[in-house]
Amino acid sequence: MSTQTSNLRPSGHRAADFVVTAIEGRIAAGELADGAPLPPERDLIESYGVSRTVVREAVATLASRGLVETRPRFRPVVRRPGFDAAMAAASGVVGHLLMQSGGVKNLYDTRIFLEAALVRQAALQARKDDIEALRRALEANGEAIPDSDAFYRTDVAFHAVLYEIPRNPVFPAIHRAFTGWLAPQWTRMPRSPERNRMNFQRHSDIYNAIRDRDPDAASDALTAHLNAAWEYVRGTFDEA
Amino acid sequence: MSTQTSNLRPSGHRAADFVVTAIEGRIAAGELADGAPLPPERDLIESYGVSRTVVREAVATLASRGLVETRPRFRPVVRRPGFDAAMAAASGVVGHLLMQSGGVKNLYDTRIFLEAALVRQAALQARKDDIEALRRALEANGEAIPDSDAFYRTDVAFHAVLYEIPRNPVFPAIHRAFTGWLAPQWTRMPRSPERNRMNFQRHSDIYNAIRDRDPDAASDALTAHLNAAWEYVRGTFDEA
DNA sequence: CTTGCTGTTTGGTATGACCAAAAATGTGTA
DNA sequence: TACACATTTTTGGTCATACCAAACAGCAAG
Numbered sequence: 024m025s026t027q028t029s030n031l032r033p034s035g036h037r038a039a040d041f042v043v044t045a046i047e048g049r050i051a052a053g054e055l056a057d058g059a060p061l062p063p064e065r066d067l068i069e070s071y072g073v074s075r076t077v078v079r080e081a082v083a084t085l086a087s088r089g090l091v092e093t094r095p096r097f098r099p100v101v102r103r104p105g106f107d108a109a110m111a112a113a114s115g116v117v118g119h120l121l122m123q124s125g126g127v128k129n130l131y132d133t134r135i136f137l138e139a140a141l142v143r144q145a146a147l148q149a150r151k152d153d154i155e156a157l158r159r160a161l162e163a164n165g166e167a168i169p170d171s172d173a174f175y176r177t178d179v180a181f182h183a184v185l186y187e188i189p190r191n192p193v194f195p196a197i198h199r200a201f202t203g204w205l206a207p208q209w210t211r212m213p214r215s216p217e218r219n220r221m222n223f224q225r226h227s228d229i230y231n232a233i234r235d236r237d238p239d240a241a242s243d244a245l246t247a248h249l250n251a252a253w254e255y256v257r258g259t260f261d262e263a
Numbered sequence: 264m265s266t267q268t269s270n271l272r273p274s275g276h277r278a279a280d281f282v283v284t285a286i287e288g289r290i291a292a293g294e295l296a297d298g299a300p301l302p303p304e305r306d307l308i309e310s311y312g313v314s315r316t317v318v319r320e321a322v323a324t325l326a327s328r329g330l331v332e333t334r335p336r337f338r339p340v341v342r343r344p345g346f347d348a349a350m351a352a353a354s355g356v357v358g359h360l361l362m363q364s365g366g367v368k369n370l371y372d373t374r375i376f377l378e379a380a381l382v383r384q385a386a387l388q389a390r391k392d393d394i395e396a397l398r399r400a401l402e403a404n405g406e407a408i409p410d411s412d413a414f415y416r417t418d419v420a421f422h423a424v425l426y427e428i429p430r431n432p433v434f435p436a437i438h439r440a441f442t443g444w445l446a447p448q449w450t451r452m453p454r455s456p457e458r459n460r461m462n463f464q465r466h467s468d469i470y471n472a473i474r475d476r477d478p479d480a481a482s483d484a485l486t487a488h489l490n491a492a493w494e495y496v497r498g499t500f501d502e503a
Numbered sequence: 504c505t506t507g508c509t510g511t512t513t514g515g516t517a518t519g520a521c522c523a524a525a526a527a528t529g530t531g532t533a
Numbered sequence: 534t535a536c537a538c539a540t541t542t543t544t545g546g547t548c549a550t551a552c553c554a555a556a557c558a559g560c561a562a563g
Binding site for chain 1: 431
């Protein structure tokens, strides 16, 4: 007859979800600023009138959503989410997808598609400083031809410039996610200065097309570049 | 063979992470098939030699990664992750992003960009049955003009066809994610048969351009369509 | 075969305890 | 005073036990 627990939280829902949304609200409201540590679990117990079990479950949920960052035995740190956090949240699942048949191919095709559209757009409306940034990235890429490790970094940086041209923070986040997901495949590819030189040539083609304001040529060059890279690495997969 | 119960989990790591990866492996190996219920928590305790706290934390992590589906008081159900699961994992963060300044705009611009590229591609290489599917979707959309609710559904369905044309499962997943994220904004938009008729006209333009194999016209029609919709709803935001 | 009841299973939560590492505090020396 | 070192307190990670309520499985009655 007497209610055993006298809590101030709405019953019927899961207590953990209640705590999650409550903390989410405090983050969104700015009460818990970016970089600040989360209150100790034992404080949260008192604040929300729940058990430590619930608090820990809630913190784990927040962590997997990218709203807080947990390291073993450290206070969780609040992270105001950016588009990168969204990608990070998805990456756990994507890792599984990549191991399924055709998963890598589907993702890589998506990248080709998106990037081809990016260079087309870039050819149409890249600003002077965009093209200059692209030129510098290309130059650095060319100088790194003898060093395959440096070439990889400058390669990624070159493509990164393409994602920055629209000035929409979603695109750089997508690029970082792509490179992170596909890096394991890439590193299995044998590298050599000769291949670097070939890829640099492709990069030059893309740059020239954008500089010359030729969207079709830019799109074609990008597609050819990435498709060639795929053909080169496809042998390393056991897929039909 | 004999179930190895020699659970010597590496110390230094978190026990919960250990359990998570172990269950992930069982899912990836197919031992836990899609749709099957997860073993009871009390069984997992014995299997991995950890406390129930750890098991619950692990299950919560798996749930937030989209590998299992939990409903209150039901056995968690294993879900072989698809690209939709990846999007679902990201949606928690995206919800926060949408509330930040410019978040909706950035995401919507991304959608316009992607969809414009899709219709361009569709104009170039859509198959006969693709165009036929698009025509049927357009027809249904036209018939739903008087009913704003039905119009919204057929509107989404029309755009969905565009995402299916590349036959890459990533794109439909992206579409579902977009519509899910942006639906709250859309539903705030006042709807009327007149606006429906206008949107239907835009859809017709897109369809005609694809049917006529005119990539530029298709891309322009799509961009005009979505930009017009944005202009129509922007008044509902308190953004500069 | 269906319907309805009943005991069992199982997830959700609470409580208390212990450990180890981090953070905070105190202390002695230069 | 300033700084390095030792000690106490805090705090996250884990374990064990217990209880409740809803889902589930089995059985009896219709």
